[in-house]
Amino acid sequence: MERISRLFWPVVVVPKNAVVKNVEGVSRSQKLLTELGFVKPAHNGTYQLMPMAQRVLDKCADLVRRRMRSVGGQQISMPVLTPSELWKKSGRLDGDITEFFLLEDRHKKQFILSPTHEEAVTGMLASIAPISHKQLPLRLFQIGPKFRDELKPRFGLIRSKEFIMKDLYTFDRNAATALETYNQLTVAYDALFQQLEVPFVKVKAATGMMGGSLSHEYHYLANSGEDQLIKCNTCDYAANVETTGETNDSKICPFCNSPEVQRVRGIEVGHTFVLNDKYSRPLKATFLQENGKPEYLVMGCYGIGISRLVAAAVEVLSTERELHWPTLLAPFDLCIIGAKQGSKEEKVAHEIEHQFCLSLNGVCSDEEVLIDDRNYLTIGKRLMEAKKMGYPMIVVISGKSDGTAPKLELHLKHATMEVELSEALSVISQYTRRKQKLYSIISESNQSLNISKASFG
Ligand SMILES: [Zn+2]
Numbered sequence: 001m002e003r004i005s006r007l008f009w010p011v012v013v014v015p016k017n018a019v020v021k022n023v024e025g026v027s028r029s030q031k032l033l034t035e036l037g038f039v040k041p042a043h044n045g046t047y048q049l050m051p052m053a054q055r056v057l058d059k060c061a062d063l064v065r066r067r068m069r070s071v072g073g074q075q076i077s078m079p080v081l082t083p084s085e086l087w088k089k090s091g092r093l094d095g096d097i098t099e100f101f102l103l104e105d106r107h108k109k110q111f112i113l114s115p116t117h118e119e120a121v122t123g124m125l126a127s128i129a130p131i132s133h134k135q136l137p138l139r140l141f142q143i144g145p146k147f148r149d150e151l152k153p154r155f156g157l158i159r160s161k162e163f164i165m166k167d168l169y170t171f172d173r174n175a176a177t178a179l180e181t182y183n184q185l186t187v188a189y190d191a192l193f194q195q196l197e198v199p200f201v202k203v204k205a206a207t208g209m210m211g212g213s214l215s216h217e218y219h220y221l222a223n224s225g226e227d228q229l230i231k232c233n234t235c236d237y238a239a240n241v242e243t244t245g246e247t248n249d250s251k252i253c254p255f256c257n258s259p260e261v262q263r264v265r266g267i268e269v270g271h272t273f274v275l276n277d278k279y280s281r282p283l284k285a286t287f288l289q290e291n292g293k294p295e296y297l298v299m300g301c302y303g304i305g306i307s308r309l310v311a312a313a314v315e316v317l318s319t320e321r322e323l324h325w326p327t328l329l330a331p332f333d334l335c336i337i338g339a340k341q342g343s344k345e346e347k348v349a350h351e352i353e354h355q356f357c358l359s360l361n362g363v364c365s366d367e368e369v370l371i372d373d374r375n376y377l378t379i380g381k382r383l384m385e386a387k388k389m390g391y392p393m394i395v396v397i398s399g400k401s402d403g404t405a406p407k408l409e410l411h412l413k414h415a416t417m418e419v420e421l422s423e424a425l426s427v428i429s430q431y432t433r434r435k436q437k438l439y440s441i442i443s444e445s446n447q448s449l450n451i452s453k454a455s456f457g
Helices: 027-033 050-072 084-090 117-127 173-196 306-318 346-361 379-389 423-437 444-454
Strands: 039-043 045-049 081-083 101-104 110-113 139-148 162-172 201-204 214-221 227-232 238-240 261-276 286-288 294-296 296-307 334-338 369-372 393-397 407-411 416-420
Touching: 027 039, 027 214, 027 227, 027 306, 039 201, 045 050, 050 139, 050 162, 050 173, 050 306, 081 084, 084 110, 084 117, 101 296, 110 393, 117 261, 117 296, 173 201, 173 214, 173 238, 173 261, 173 296, 214 227, 261 306, 294 306, 296 306, 334 346, 334 379, 346 393, 346 423, 379 393, 379 407, 407 423, 416 423
Parallel strands: 201 238, 334 369, 334 393
Antiparallel strands: 039 045, 081 110, 101 110, 139 162, 162 296, 201 214, 214 261, 227 238, 227 261, 261 296, 286 294, 393 407, 407 416
């Protein structure tokens, strides 16, 4: 169990009479995450993540990692510095490079602080002896920092100069198997986004600077979103306006002809691309076919902006004053608030709290419990803060009793109740079970994998 008094948690104190300005480029998530001590702006467009935010980010990365492994992804780490010559070979250095961070080492060798790693991973495969067709499909991913020199960084972690991405690169023998890979990965993405329980839209997308032939984007819908989308309310059709063929004035769904077409704004949190041989051909990354002859690898790439997703989820779910989290990403599941120091209930409340914490064993993971032990603060003040933080369950132990049994106050997102200790434990246990179920959702195509894993306990 974590105690707040021991936590490094730099909450910003906003003076009561402060004039709240509506600053352009500041979003709801940014405001709340900064004021509530999750992130600290470091420079224009870069952020320091405090322990509270790191917990959330780690949970998100963990979910993504499990999901990628469930479809055969193997995690690797590549250097953030990529030699520019690789980008010269792929042709991207001759394109628009205004958003790249370019730098030189002491030998005047030029590098890029990588915004993405197609060149690096393809160059790595080209540098080894060609792999056998038997090793395909190959799926490699990493989770780490990426860089983009944004002209106008804004909305905190939603558009920053440095961010955390999951990027997966796939290698197949031909277009047909690359398409199979694509389908498996999009099923995995769908399952992951369902697990996060934030409404999302999957749209047909332009392939843009990545090249290739097939692409989808995953968006969270928010007014501050920078992408314009067209969404059909009759069928599943949705597209990014940027995409060739879709225009701002589309009024009829091109898929089902329904006139129920809506314009919405989205924050892109994931994307998928079939790249074909756009990188493997110029960088000479091949595999050996059955006949012993080399052939270019057929590639795909699949990204999820981990730090952006966390902020975008908050942007969508929260209110102006309170953070709300996806169940699987809340920084802590349960916050316990005890009696105020010096109050006449303090001693009895302390004993109940001790007993309650012992009974949590097996009901709620120790790691998910936060004790607000700042007993010099009133219960009211700590409760208000805990609600702002969005902990899904808050238990107040004030030492109250109905004469026979102690009563606890249990605050859930949409309900408050006064309950006995056993009742509180039963609600917490229900929550834990639901969360565990949600955590282990595996997409249909991987159902058998899931069952076999479960049998090992
Ligand atoms: Zn339609």
